[in-house]
Structure formats: C-alpha cells, structure tokens
Amino acid sequence: MTIDETLATAVSGMPVAPTRGRLRPLGVGEVTLRPGFWQQRQDTNAARTLDHIGHWLEKAGWLANFDGGERRGREFADTEVYKYLEALAWEYGRTRDPEIDLRYRAVVRRVVAAQEPDGYLNTKYGRPGQAPRYSDLEWGHELYSFGYLIQAAVARARTYGPDELLDAAIRAADHVCAEFGPQGRNAICGHAEIEPALVELYRLTGVRRYLDQARLFVERHGHGTLADIEFGRSYFQDDIPVRDADVFRGHAVRATYLAAGAVDVAVETGDSGLLEAVTRQWRNTVARRTYITGGMGSRHQDEAFGDDFVLPPDRAYSETCAGVGSVLLSWRLLLAHGDPRYADLIERTLFNVIATAPGDGGDRFFYTNTLHQRTLGAEPPADVQVPRAASNLRAPWFDVSCCPTNLARTFASLAAYVATADDDGLQIHQYTSATIRTGAYHLEIDTAYPDDGLISIRIVAGPDTPWTLSLRVPAWASGATLDGLPLRRGLVQLRRRFTAGQVLQLRLPVQPRLVTADDRIDAVRGTVAVERGPVVYCLESVDVPPHVAFDALRLDPDAVPVEADGTVVVTCRPTAAADHDWPYRPAVPAGAVEAVRVPLHPYHRWARRGPSTMRVWIPLTPER
Ligand SMILES: [Zn+2]
Numbered sequence: 001m002t003i004d005e006t007l008a009t010a011v012s013g014m015p016v017a018p019t020r021g022r023l024r025p026l027g028v029g030e031v032t033l034r035p036g037f038w039q040q041r042q043d044t045n046a047a048r049t050l051d052h053i054g055h056w057l058e059k060a061g062w063l064a065n066f067d068g069g070e071r072r073g074r075e076f077a078d079t080e081v082y083k084y085l086e087a088l089a090w091e092y093g094r095t096r097d098p099e100i101d102l103r104y105r106a107v108v109r110r111v112v113a114a115q116e117p118d119g120y121l122n123t124k125y126g127r128p129g130q131a132p133r134y135s136d137l138e139w140g141h142e143l144y145s146f147g148y149l150i151q152a153a154v155a156r157a158r159t160y161g162p163d164e165l166l167d168a169a170i171r172a173a174d175h176v177c178a179e180f181g182p183q184g185r186n187a188i189c190g191h192a193e194i195e196p197a198l199v200e201l202y203r204l205t206g207v208r209r210y211l212d213q214a215r216l217f218v219e220r221h222g223h224g225t226l227a228d229i230e231f232g233r234s235y236f237q238d239d240i241p242v243r244d245a246d247v248f249r250g251h252a253v254r255a256t257y258l259a260a261g262a263v264d265v266a267v268e269t270g271d272s273g274l275l276e277a278v279t280r281q282w283r284n285t286v287a288r289r290t291y292i293t294g295g296m297g298s299r300h301q302d303e304a305f306g307d308d309f310v311l312p313p314d315r316a317y318s319e320t321c322a323g324v325g326s327v328l329l330s331w332r333l334l335l336a337h338g339d340p341r342y343a344d345l346i347e348r349t350l351f352n353v354i355a356t357a358p359g360d361g362g363d364r365f366f367y368t369n370t371l372h373q374r375t376l377g378a379e380p381p382a383d384v385q386v387p388r389a390a391s392n393l394r395a396p397w398f399d400v401s402c403c404p405t406n407l408a409r410t411f412a413s414l415a416a417y418v419a420t421a422d423d424d425g426l427q428i429h430q431y432t433s434a435t436i437r438t439g440a441y442h443l444e445i446d447t448a449y450p451d452d453g454l455i456s457i458r459i460v461a462g463p464d465t466p467w468t469l470s471l472r473v474p475a476w477a478s479g480a481t482l483d484g485l486p487l488r489r490g491l492v493q494l495r496r497r498f499t500a501g502q503v504l505q506l507r508l509p510v511q512p513r514l515v516t517a518d519d520r521i522d523a524v525r526g527t528v529a530v531e532r533g534p535v536v537y538c539l540e541s542v543d544v545p546p547h548v549a550f551d552a553l554r555l556d557p558d559a560v561p562v563e564a565d566g567t568v569v570v571t572c573r574p575t576a577a578a579d580h581d582w583p584y585r586p587a588v589p590a591g592a593v594e595a596v597r598v599p600l601h602p603y604h605r606w607a608r609r610g611p612s613t614m615r616v617w618i619p620l621t622p623e624r
Pocket residue numbers: 319320321322367401402403404406
C-alpha cells in the first residue's frame with residue numbers, strides 16, 4: 001500500500017496499535033462506556049475539563065506562544081496544547097461532536113502556523129532572542145514536545161483521518177530523523193516521549209525510518225550522552241542501557257514513558273531480549289517500588305522512584321502523570337503478553353490514582369497523590385496558577401501543568417482499555433458498563449462495579465461457531481464465581497458456542513479486607529490498609545468524632561470491618577495521644593482505651609469535603 005492508502009485505512013480509534021503481539025486492541029469506536037463509575041468521569045471530562053484546559057491555555061498564554069510575541073510558561077508548555085489536542089481528538093472519535101471538531105481545528109491552525117520550513121516546531125527555542133535549538137537537551141524538552149505533537153496527530157488520524165496536524169507531525173518527525181539519525185547528533189532528550197510517538201507514527205504510516213529512529217533513541221539511553229546532573233543520570237534513564245537494567249529508576253514519568261517506547265520498539269522489531277528486559281523491570285518495580293494505590297515515584301526531590309521498598313506514605317509523590325505512564329506501559333505489556341496481571345495493575349492505578357486526581361467538578365486536580373496527609377491544607381483559589389506540588393488540595397492549574405491534560409486524554413480514550421480481541425475471540429480486562437461491538441461480536445456489560453461485584457455480560461451477537469471469551473479474575477478476587485460456579489484467579493477462558501441473548505453473571509467478591517505490607521516497607525510496618533474490590537480506602541479526619549485525636553486512632557484487627565452507606569466502618573481504639581518534650585519513650589506497649597467506630601471512604605474520594613488530614617495505612621492496636 002502507498003502511504004496515502006495506509007492512512008486512509010487508519011481510522012481505528014486505538015491509542016496504541018501494535019502490528020503484532022498476543023492481543024489486538026479495540027478502538028474508541030468499538031467500545032463505548034455506558035452509565036457507571038467511568039462514564040461519569042468521562043462525561044465530566046467532556047463537559048468540564050476540556051473547557052477548563054482550553055481556558056487556562058489561553059489565560060496562561062501557552063496557546064498564544066504559537067502566535068508569536070512574548071514566550072510564556074515553562075520549556076514544555078507547548079506539550080499541554082498538544083495533549084489538549086489529543087484529548088479533543090479522542091473526544092471527537094468517541095462522540096462525533098461537531099463543536100469539539102471546530103475547537104480542535106481552531107487550535108491546530110495556530111499550532112501549524114508556528115512550524116519552521118524545515119519541520120522544527122517549538123515556541124521556546126531557535127527564534128531571534130531565544131536559546132538555539134537543542135542547546136539544552138537535558139532540560140529543554142524539545143524532542144519530548146515533538147513526541148506529544150506526533151501523538152496528537154496520530155490520535156486525530158485514527159479518529160478522523162489525515163489532517164494538517166499530521167502533515168506537521170510528519171515534517172517534524174522527518175526533521176528529527178535528519179537531525180538525530182545515524183549520521184546526525186548522537187543524543188537523546190532528557191525526557192522520554194519521542195520514542196513511543198515515533199513508533200506510533202510508524203504504525204500509522206508504515207514509514208520504517210520512524211521506527212528505526214525510535215529504536216536508536218531507546219538504544220542510546222544509558223550511555224551518558226546527557227550531563228551528569230545533580231540527581232544523577234538515572235534521573236533520565238541515561239545511567240544503564242535499557243536492556244541491561246533490572247528495575248525502573250529515576251524520574252517516574254520519564255521511566256514509564258521510556259519503557260513504553262522500548263516495548264513498542266521491541267514488539268515491532270521482534271526484539272525478544274528488549275521485551276524481556278522491560279518485562280523484568282516492570283515485575284521488579286511492581287514488587288518493590290509501587291504504592292498500594294498503584295502510584296509510582298516516592299521521592300519529591302526529583303519526582304523519582306525510591307530504592308527498593310522505600311515507599312513512605314507521607315512522602316508519597318505518586319505523580320498523576322506517573323499513573324498515566326504506568327497505565328500506558330502496562331497496556332503495551334498486556335497486548336504483547338496477554339497476561340492478566342498487567343490489567344490488574346491498570347485497574348488498581350485507574351481506581352486509586354487516575355480517579356483520585358480530578359475533583360468532582362473536573363476543574364481541579366492533584367499533581368501528587370500522597371497516602372498520608374498530616375496537615376490541613378488551604379483551598380487554592382479558582383483563578384490562580386500554583387507551583388506543581390505546593391498545595392495539598394486539588395488546584396485548578398499548575399506552573400507545570402502536565403497532569404490535567406494527561407488526565408483529559410486518558411479519560412477521553414478510556415473505553416479503548418476495556419477489552420481486546422484475538423483470532424479466537426474477545427478478552428474483557430476492565431469491568432464497567434460498556435458496549436463492545438467489533439466484527440461479528442456485540443456484547444453488553446452491565447454492572448455497578450466497583451460498588452457491587454456483580455457483572456452481567458450479555459452476548460447480543462457473536463459468531464455461530466465456538467469462540468473464546470476471556471475474563472480477568474483480579475488477583476484480590478478470591479471466591480469469584482461465574483454463574484454460581486467457582487473461578488480461579490487470573491485468566492478464565494470460556495470456549496463454547498454462545499447463543500445470542502445469553503447472559504453470563506460474573507461475581508467478584510468486593511467485601512472489605514485488611515491488607516498488610518511487606519515488612520521491608522518499614523514506613524508502614526505495624527499498620528494495615530483496607531481494600532474493597534479494586535478500591536483502596538482511607539481514614540479522613542472529617543469522619544472522626546471531634547473528641548477523638550486523629551493521630552491516636554489504632555485499628556483493632558479483631559473487629560471485622562462492616563459496610564454501611566457506601567463506607568467501610570472499622571473499629572479503632574485510640575491511644576492516649578499527647579505532646580511530649582521528646583517524642584520517644586521506653587518500648588512498653590501503651591494501653592488501649594474504649595473502642596470508637598470510624599467510617600472509611602474510598603481513597604479516590606478524599607479531600608472532597610474541605611480540608612482534612614488523611615491516612616491510607618492505619619496503625620494497629622498495640623499487642624496486649
Ligand atoms: Zn504530571
């Protein structure tokens with residue numbers, strides 16, 4: 001096929017479209033969310049967040065940067081415009097709303113007008129009075145910006161067709177290949193993102209040099225082409241070659257984006273060694289460097305992974321974008337391997353990081369997602385831009401505002417992460433009310449999950465021959481049943497001749513459970529967390545009776561948690577909390593006092609009722 005023919009068939013609606021792998025993704029035109037937990041958030045994103053982002057991009061001057069004049073915002077401000085475009089592209093693909101289309105076109109006109117004749121496009125560098133192009137590869141984010149430009153154009157091509165943004169993205173990619181190709185600069189960007197973007201552009205156009213360039217960037221990491229900065233070269237994964245590393249380290253968003261690009265390169269080039277390296281790093285990172293929420297990155301100083309088991313709840317950075325990066329990476333590994341544990345982590349991260357970050361109104365966001373809030377915060381004003389992690393309440397916009405736009409593109413494309421297909425049938429990975437229509441298949445999923453564990457799957461239509469429906473039984477779901485029969489955890493494969501109208505009833509046990517951490521996570525030793533289904537719960541000061549000191553609460557593990565009005569009620573026995581001149585004392589167990597029952601709410605609901613203190617990990621009563 002010619003490029004034009006390839007592009008004409010590219011309207012697939014898939015955020016990630018590998019040409020090979022265990023599973024084939026479905027596009028936003030094949031899976032539709034229906035009323036439920038995620039559709040509510042997707043609706044808020046559409047009705048409020050996209051407007052909010054458009055408003056702030058104008059207010060902060062980041063969109064006007066493309067029109068010329070005084071440059072405003074940080075080095076990477078262009079990328080928020082690109083992620084906004086990507087979100088609009090997915091939203092249009094999902095709804096075909098002409099107003100979204102007009103908004104997209106109006107922004108694209110301003111963006112493409114700023115492109116230089118040789119394909120370079122960045123409002124921060126290279127113009128008179130600005131620093132030269134590629135004069136600061138450590139911090140300049142120029143290739144990172146190209147990556148988001150390309151991703152936005154690919155999203156549009158897959159939901160509408162080729163347009164002038166794709167022309168601009170191709171010119172930019174050709175410029176990158178000329179400048180950084182085998183004969184060009186032996187260099188990488190300080191922030192990964194160009195790698196997965198170039199592979200996606202290769203998948204869209206079939207042009208091999210984009211894949212070759214992505215592979216070159218992946219392979220160049222770990223050879224010290226970037227400066228040894230104060231955080232060390234691990235910050236941008238330039239310390240160890242990708243195929244030699246055992247675990248993710250350094251800046252968590254950079255690390256997950258690079259790993260996603262490495263999986264893309266490995267899949268398209270058939271490089272099993274590279275795929276195995278990233279798979280090993282994912283496994284070790286999940287086992288040793290990931291919060292119970294799925295959050296990644298425990299260090300504030302450099303927004304980075306800590307050492308193994310360094311997961312303090314009250315210093316949890318857990319950037320919202322690292323949650324997005326983790327989902328994007330796990331999704332690629334799921335498509336490559338078909339293993340349900342990747343979908344398990346996606347589920348955990350969606351319910352406990354992605355759902356936590358936005359406020360109910362869709363116009364305030366967490367940048368970081370702490371697991372323990374010790375002090376009452378002040379509500380940031382609605383019209384003020386704040387430093388990235390300055391507030392412990394959700395803020396409308398940040399100096400570094402990567403998270404709101406990353407959430408917007410994720411919510412708009414979320415349906416694509418529900419199910420996949422292969423030659424033998426369909427696989428359902430995430431449980432939410434949805435319609436799946438692809439090829440001969442038409443399925444309807446109905447559920448109030450995660451509030452309720454009953455999931456009804458109706459086969460409206462399917463092939464007349466036997467086919468396989470695969471269901472994920474989450475690792476926590478011990479005691480799950482299908483039509484009353486017990487199921488093992490992991491992947492359940494039902495191969496049969498399904499009849500039209502047939503309904504399957506999957507029941508996942510969502511009663512509350514106490515969870516303890518590996519002893520090596522010393523920061524939470526002697527504490528427990530409460531989970532219910534895929535949802536992590538938390539204790540919030542607004543739910544504690546005024547006469548009880550929040551810090552004095554100790555959970556009694558002998559009293560079984562009970563559910564009441566959407567909360568999980570636990571029994572606590574407060575210790576006598578008091579301030580002392582010296583906060584250490586002989587190791588004699590303190591006596592517990594009278595029990596008090598306290599409701600816990602889902603962690604994703606925290607800080608929605610005004611300032612509060614909060615903890616996910618609750619100390620246990622002293623042993624007596
Ligand atoms: Zn972010």
